[in-house]
Amino acid sequence: MRSPTGRHRYDVTALTDDDDHAGLVLAFRAGDERALAEAYARWSSLVYTIAVRSLGDPGEAEDVTQKVFIAAWRGRDGFDASRSPLPAWLVGIARHTVADAHEARSRRRRVEEAVVVDTGLSQADESADIADRVLMRDELRRLGPVPQQVMQLAFYDDLTHTQIADNLGLPLGTVKSHIRRSLSRLRTRLEANDDTH
CATH class of the missing domain: 1.10.1740.10 (RNA polymerase sigma factor, region 2, helix turn helix motif)
Known part of the structure; x- marks a missing residue:
C-alpha cells in the first residue's frame, strides 16, 4: 500500500x-x-x-x-x-x-545554589552596610563641627589620630578626646536603639 x-x-x-x-x-x-x-x-x-x-x-x-x-x-x-x-x-x-x-x-x-549564595549573602551584607552608614551619618550630624570633622576623617578617610591632628591643626590629645567622647555617645545611642527594637 x-x-x-x-x-x-x-x-x-x-x-x-x-x-x-x-x-x-x-x-x-x-x-x-x-x-x-x-x-x-x-x-x-x-x-x-x-x-x-x-x-x-x-x-x-x-x-x-x-x-x-x-x-x-x-x-x-x-x-x-x-x-x-x-x-x-x-x-x-x-x-x-x-x-x-x-x-x-x-x-x-x-545555578540555584550559586544564586542563593550570591544574592542572599551580598544582599544581607549590603543592607547591613547601608544601615550602618546611614546610622553613622545621622550620628555624625548630631556632633559639633570639630568632633564631626574628626570622626569623618577617622571613619571615612581612615586617617590615624596623628594624621587627623596634623590635618586639622589640633593637639593630638584633643583629637583623641573628641574620638573617645563621640564613640561613647554613639555607643549609648546604639544601645538605646537596640532596646527600643
Whole structure:
C-alpha cells in the first residue's frame, strides 16, 4: 500500500504475530506514524519505568518518555535492526535521556545554589552596610563641627589620630578626646536603639 507521499504504507494493525516485530520495524523506519503509535503503546511503559526509577519524579519521567520517542522517531534512519531489536534501541535512548535529565537537574541545582549564595549573602551584607552608614551619618550630624570633622576623617578617610591632628591643626590629645567622647555617645545611642527594637 502506498501513502499519498509515494512511500510504502504498512498496515501495522494487520500484522500477524510471526512477522509482527519485523513489520513494525519496517513501518517505523519507513516513517509510518501508526508504527510510532504502536511502538509507543508497546514500550512507553518500559521507558517510563526506567525513567521514574532513576529520577524518582513522575513528571520528569513523563518528559523523558516523550523525549525518547521523539528522539527515536527523528533518528529512525539510524536504527539498525540487525544490531538490536527496537525495544532495546529505545532503552538505550532512554538511558541517555535519563542521564541528560540528571545532568540538567545537577546544573539547575548548581545555578540555584550559586544564586542563593550570591544574592542572599551580598544582599544581607549590603543592607547591613547601608544601615550602618546611614546610622553613622545621622550620628555624625548630631556632633559639633570639630568632633564631626574628626570622626569623618577617622571613619571615612581612615586617617590615624596623628594624621587627623596634623590635618586639622589640633593637639593630638584633643583629637583623641573628641574620638573617645563621640564613640561613647554613639555607643549609648546604639544601645538605646537596640532596646527600643
